[in-house]
Amino acid sequence: MQKGGSACVIKLKYSPLPYICMKKETWLLLLIIIATVSLFSFSRLFNESSPIDAKKFFMEDLESSYPHADVREIISIETAGDGRGTYYVLKARVSSNLSTPCPERVEVEYYYPTKNFLKSDEQVVHGCNVCLDNPNCHISYPEEAIIASHTYEGTDEVTAFLRAYPQATPSPSLLKKYDGQRDAWQVDWKAKDGPTMRVILSSFGTSALSVEMLE
Structure with a gap:
């Protein structure tokens, strides 16, 4: 030793x-x-944060910031930065008044966590106007399709239908193909205890392709 x-x-x-x-x-x-x-x-x-943590905090803030929205959903999540500076960029859709002729849509973007949970939002559909004075406009959102279904050229019947059935509610859906065209929007206006008015719109252009009453 x-x-x-x-x-x-x-x-x-x-x-x-x-x-x-x-x-x-x-x-x-x-x-x-x-x-x-x-x-x-x-x-x-x-x-170390995870996508699950980011989504959890994101949804909690959306519920707090937009308590009366009809839809609050995350539409994308991406990783940015590298190493210890990695953070998440999240985008969400917040839609309101979806059962009315004039819905609204806000898109919210968050940076979590190293950017101190910064948030920005943009109103992408509002004012009950779609593609005004823009013949090359593209209908990208269901909220836009609802508005276009009663404001586009050739939708006078829909306007009259909504006057007759003010409680009618819209149901928009995107059709992959319609009469040889790609990406057409179908909007069904359903009256309570009454008929349904179906409107077909091209994603491009500013006029209706078809308007028909369904019994």
């Missing part, structure tokens, strides 16, 4: 490795270092 001022090394008879004994102060310092490293590792693990 070799003795020093602060530690001793004992060579075990049947072991190729030495056993090191140290003063209590040295052991205490070593334990503090190990605890600090472990705490840092667990802290990093705890603070």
Whole structure:
């Protein structure tokens, strides 16, 4: 056994490795270092966000910010940045008044978490107007299809129908094909205890393709 001022090394008879004994102060310092490293590792693990965390916080904020919306849904989530600077970019659709002739749509974008949960929103459908003075307009959203179904050229019958049945509610759907055209919108206006008015609109252009009453 070799003795020093602060530690001793004992060579075990049947072991190729030495056993090191140290003063209590040295052991205490070593334990503090190990605890600090472990705490840092667990802290990093705890603070690393996941897409599930991001979606959870996102939906909670949407519910708080838009309590009266008909639809609140995440439409995309992407990863941005790299390394410890990685964060998520989330986009959501918030739709209101979907059962009326004039629905509205807001698109919300969040940056989580390193961007301090920054939020921006944009009104993409509002004012009950679609494609005004724009012959090359494209109907991208169901909210736009609802508005176009009673404001486009050739929809006078729909306007009269809505006057006769003010409680009628719309049901928009995107058709992959219609009469040789791609991406046409179908909007069914259903009157309570009454008939249904069906409107077919091209995604491009500003006039109805078909308007018919369904009994």
